[in-house]
Amino acid sequence: MRFIHFRLVGPVIIAVAILIAGMAAIPYFGIAQIDADLRQRQETLVKHNIDLWISDIEFSLTAWTIWDESIAKIDNSFDFEWTDRNIGASLIGTSRTRFAAVLDHDDRLIYSRTDDSIKDRGFFTRGVPTVIEDAAALVANVRSREPGRIIEGIPKPVSISRIEVLGDDAVLMTAALFQPDFSTAKPKGARAPILITAMPITGTIQEFFGTRFLLDDARIGSLAGITPDRGHVEIAVGPNGEPQVLSWRPPSPAADLLYRSLPLLVTVGLLLLATGIFTVRMSRNAARTLLSREKRMRHAATHDFLTGLANRALLEPEFRSLSERGPLAVICLDLDGFKSVNDTYGHAMGDDLLKTVSARLRANTRETDRLFRLGGDEFAILMPEVSAIQAEGICQDLSISLARPMGLSKGDVSIGASFGIKLVEKGExxxxxxxxxxxxxxxxxxxSARGSSVLSSNLPPARPEALASIPTAIRRSA
Structure with a gap:
């Protein structure tokens, strides 16, 4: 009787056991794969964000390195006072750079300046020659990419950066090639001088990037010390050139879901239906969490963290999309007087000013227009389906709006803005x-004048004598 009973009930028991085992095994392996994919995506986004941050720093240096007067005063005939005032003091006074040095065409040190605020930090107490020696690999990379021919028009930047870690100090080192912009001055030899800068990273590097990218339990160490369950990106080098890795504990919503569901799995045989409904609902919540995290990180990768405007990563895709639909106005604008605000009130006031400028740009442009912050006090606007007169009119309205006094935390300030306009026909x-x-x-x-706007079509043909009459320090006088 018992044997017959077993033959009747046994297959059901075995089937239920297989079902329970399958339900336990499938989520385990599936959840592990979901979390692994999420970690890989987060590693890619973190690396992209760091590269984008470094790219913005390198782009900001073009205001000093791509400049005819730099070639004339540093390479053609070295002028120490000019270099100290327009390179060293200007860089340290208007950016977060705290160390600047210049190498001549033979890579010999001819100028250096270290801000007093960081002279006691371990990275800089080693002395200028040691800091320059640390940058040797960067200098060699720049030399390998140095153009060997005359380039027509504004040249592309030739620069490279890396983060160096020494104890608790972390510094972004950058090497950038000096190049002429309008060729009123040219390098006297086959090689041009090189600018070396160092920007200390506030606090520890793990705190800096951990806070910026919302990383949990961020740490810095060698690759050998990273466990497989941690996300990691190689971002820096140590004092002996060994790679330094930023690691963190990646989010694991799927694994958290499984852990929270373990008590329910014990009673899954009695509550199959209820457990199934619960799992579906929790899976949906996990998916929403994944999508939400990814959306926030994608937004951080394509938008300026200070103003909330789109950054360079979105400029070309938006241009391509809008220019394929029809006529498009491409507008570059630069603030007049921004540097004096930074010099007088400090960078915090400058950041408040940039936020106010961004708000006024949003308020005085159309919903179809696209705003971008290119870096520093430079912005770009894409205006679809406008004529030259309409574009100039909008720029005039923006100029009036930006010229009105801006009430900031330390008082009212007044600035202006200049505009350059290029009209692009469909696919032009x-x-x-x-x-x-x-x-x-x-x-x-x-x-021309503060608050002016100029159409590129109104520019005279580019001739050497015309280019020589244009002040080369225009964009640095703001």
Whole structure:
């Protein structure tokens, strides 16, 4: 009787056991794969964000390195006072750079300046020659990419950066090649001088990037010390050139879900239906959490963290999309007087000013327009389906709006803005070409008068004598 009973009930028991085992095994392996994919995505986004941050720092240095006067005063005939005032003091006074040095065409040190605020930090107490020696690999990389021919127009930056860690100190080192912009001065030899800068990272490097990218339990160490369950990205080098890895505990919503569901799995045989409903609901919550995290990280990768405007990562895709639909106005604008605000009130006041400028740009442009912060006090606007007169009118309205006094935490300040406009017909040109034309028009606008706007089509043909008459320090006088 018992045997018959077993034959009747046994298959059911075995089937239920297999079902329970399958339900326990499938989520375990599936959840592990979900968390692994999420960790890989987060590693990619963190690396992209760090590269983008470094790229913005390198781009900001072009205001000093791509400049005819730098070639004339540093390479053609070295002028120490000019270099100290316009390179060392200017860099340290208007950016977060706290160390600047210049190497001549033979890579010999001819100038250096260290801000008093960081002279006692371990990285800099080693002395200027040691800091320059640390940058030798960066200098060699720049030399390997140095153009060996005359380049027509504004050259592309030739620069490279890396983060160096020494004890609790972390510093972003950058090497950038000096190049002429309008060729009123040219390097006297086959090689040009190189600028070396160092920007200390506030606090510890794990705190800096951990807070910026919302990383949990961020740490810095060697790759050998990283356990497989931690996300990691190689971001720096140590005192002996060994790679330094930023690691963190990646989010694991799927594994957390499994852990919270373990008590329910014990009673899954009696509550199959209830457990199934619960698992579906929790899975949906986990998916929402994953999508929400990914969305926030994608937004951080493509938007300026200070103003909330789109950054360079979105400029070319937006240009391509809008220019394929029809006529498009590409506008470059640069603030007049921003540097004096930074010099007088400090960078915190400058950040408040940039936020206010961004708010006024949003309020005085159309919903179809696209706003971008390119870096520093430089912005770009893409205006679809406007004529030259309409674009100039909008720029005039923006100029009036930005010229009104701005009430900030330390008082009212007044600035202005200059505009360069390039009209692009459907599929006419590339984003870089359009932006370059608008940038050239912007230089002419800044040379004309405060608050001016200039159409690229109104520029005279580019001739050497015409280029020589354009002040080369226009964009640095703001």
């Amino acid at each position: 040109t590339s984003c870089d070409a359009a932006l370059g034309a608008a940038d050239a028009a912007l230089y002419h606008a800044k040379a």
